[in-house]
Amino acid sequence: MIPYTANTLKAELNSRGWRLTPQREKILHVFQNLPRGDHLSAEELQHTLEERGEPISLSTIYRSVKLMARMGILRELELAEGHKHYELHRPHPHHHHHMVCVQCNKTVEFNNDSILKQSLRQVEKEGFQLIDCQLTVTTICPEALRMGWPSGLPSNWACTRVISEDK
């Protein structure tokens, strides 16, 4: 999939009766230049734009990010912080999944074409059309394990009951 330019974005928007605005273009730009593995929340996106001297209202941020996710330009991630994060939607072979530490929220991406392939097969078998598939793996990261998790339970702590293949 070719990266969007102002023109291709405009074409795609107009084809649906929507408009290319400076705000939408700038938002896309931020995501296109985001380092691999980074994800932005609505507020983080706003801060990024502010620092660039291109302030955009939060309302517009939310609206744009939602529209672009629905268009398939962005991917909406439900990780573990109480708010959504977004990243550029990159189909195969850049499609990837996430593992998140429930202790510190550290997030690591990983590729696995096989999962996509299996999902596609499963989905089509049921007569559905696949839009996206995200495997979210909740874990305890090495640092948390090293620090003796789950000893200091109280405030932020999670599950001991791990899933395993008892084949």
Place this chain on the structure above:
Amino acid sequence: MIPYTANTLKAELNSRGWRLTPQREKILHVFQNLPRGDHLSAEELQHTLEERGEPISLSTIYRSVKLMARMGILRELELAEGHKHYELHRPHPHHHHHMVCVQCNKTVEFNNDSILKQSLRQVEKEGFQLIDCQLTVTTICPEALRMGWPSGLPSNWACTRVISEDK
């Protein structure tokens, strides 16, 4: 994994310094008797209990459900309705994933041990400890497709940019 009884639940709670209460027991009971494929939101859970003549305050519902998810007794699902859903956590071989229609929110469960196995391998390779892995597949269901999706865009509509294996 053996289904919980009042006793095993009590043991597990007490081992962490928590207590077995009638509320927690009733909540577990609801989930244990929920038909396969059903998921409850906090409010739905409250309604269910109310109908049974066992009213529990929403505060307690939220607290219990969160605690039990962290203990690994329940699984927290981020599907597509703006609120969380819960189901009983059933490890292998009952572990499963979900496909959701972005048009009508219809949710279908499917099993796939291979995904769990691959996640486990991936996670351990990075030195993490796996707690849970959920593949959420966003789709368009057959009914929506049959009705000509995505013709009537406006209000509830989603992405055309589908992912595919262009192998």
Place this chain on the structure above:
DNA sequence: CCCAACAAGATAATCATTCTCAATTAATCA
């Protein structure tokens, strides 16, 4: 049975996200 710690219930507070509405602007077309 008694006490201290934990938990429930009622309600207020948070906080991410959505909505409202007046003012602005992009796309279309004469």
Place this chain on the structure above:
DNA sequence: TGATTAATTGAGAATGATTATCTTGTTGGG
């Protein structure tokens, strides 16, 4: 290129799920 019109923005209010607070009730250990 200028008028027209619907889409979009920005500011702030509103919403709604979830969490926090506080008082009263319970549980579990001694």
